[in-house]
Amino acid sequence: MSQQVPALPDLPEATVARLPEYLRALHHLAESGNDTVSSEALAGAAGVNSAKLRKDLSHLGSYGTRGVGYDVALLIDQIEYVLGLTQRRAVALVGVGNLGHALAGYAGFGSRGFRIAALFDADPGRVGEHINGLVVRHIDELPEIAEAESIAIGVIATPATAAQSVADRLVAAGVTSILNFAPCVLSVPDGVDVRKVDLAIELQILSFHEHRKASLIALPAAGGLTALPGGLAATGTEEAVGS
The missing domain is CATH 1.10.10.10 (Winged helix-like DNA-binding domain superfamily/Winged helix DNA-binding domain)
Incomplete structure (x- = not known):
């Protein structure tokens, strides 16, 4: 049926x-x-x-x-x-340093419902570079290209110091969804959705789990208590109060 x-x-x-x-x-x-x-x-x-x-x-x-x-x-x-994947959504990528270059060359986006439609950078040394069939354009060209390509999703792969400025430019160009790889929090208007990908944060979370596993293994020798900064102590089996 x-x-x-x-x-x-x-x-x-x-x-x-x-x-x-x-x-x-x-x-x-x-x-x-x-x-x-x-x-x-x-x-x-x-x-x-x-x-x-x-x-x-x-x-x-x-x-x-x-x-x-x-x-x-x-x-x-x-x-x-x-998920709105019945159309291949056009994406603008801003920042073609090491991470941006890798993202621009990733072939998997096409099979997942997206196409990188435009690449942008503010560095004159990178403008004009060819990556995966696209030419890197200057960030000043964002408004007209975003309109021509009907771009609603932007990816920020710039240093943190430039990310807010780039977000402002994307929003001004009509972009309403942003994927942010820069290690910072963006301020955007209501109606603009932001997803943040911070690889360092993910590694720090894994570090916590590694630390916890190591402390649990060491518990018998430590008498069941783990010293914490500030003179606190935790048993390793209960959640810290006030976190």
Whole structure:
């Protein structure tokens, strides 16, 4: 029995954050020749529990079929529709240093529903450079190119000192969604969405987990207490009060 793609639902943010993981897993299943998938198998491929997955997909009006599971192709269509990936969205990338250069050359965006439509930099030494079939333009050309290419998404890969200025330029050019790789917090008007990717923060979070694992291993020899700065002590098994 076929299912119709529902009207665009108002999804919880946590569900929206998991949909790309489901989509990645579904594309892999489709490429492997799978027409259907159980909720348990899809949840395992996406790294979530099956109850959470079923609840997320129910928001899309997709409940699967008992004994069969989910139709892989249909579920791909539903998720891509909800995520707005039925059109290849044009993206502007500002800053073509080491990180920006790598992002500009990444071939995976095309298969995920995006195309890097324009590259910008303020450094005259980089303007005119060819990267992955695109010519780096000067940032001053942003307004007219953003209009010509119908760009609504911008990626900032500049140093932190330039990021706010770049964000202001993107917003002025009509960009309403920004992915920020610069290690800073941006101030943008209401109606502009910002996602921040800070690799150092992710490493610091992993460092916490490494530190915690090491302290737990050392607990017996330390008498069950771990000294903290400021004269505090923690047992290593309870959350710090006031955090």
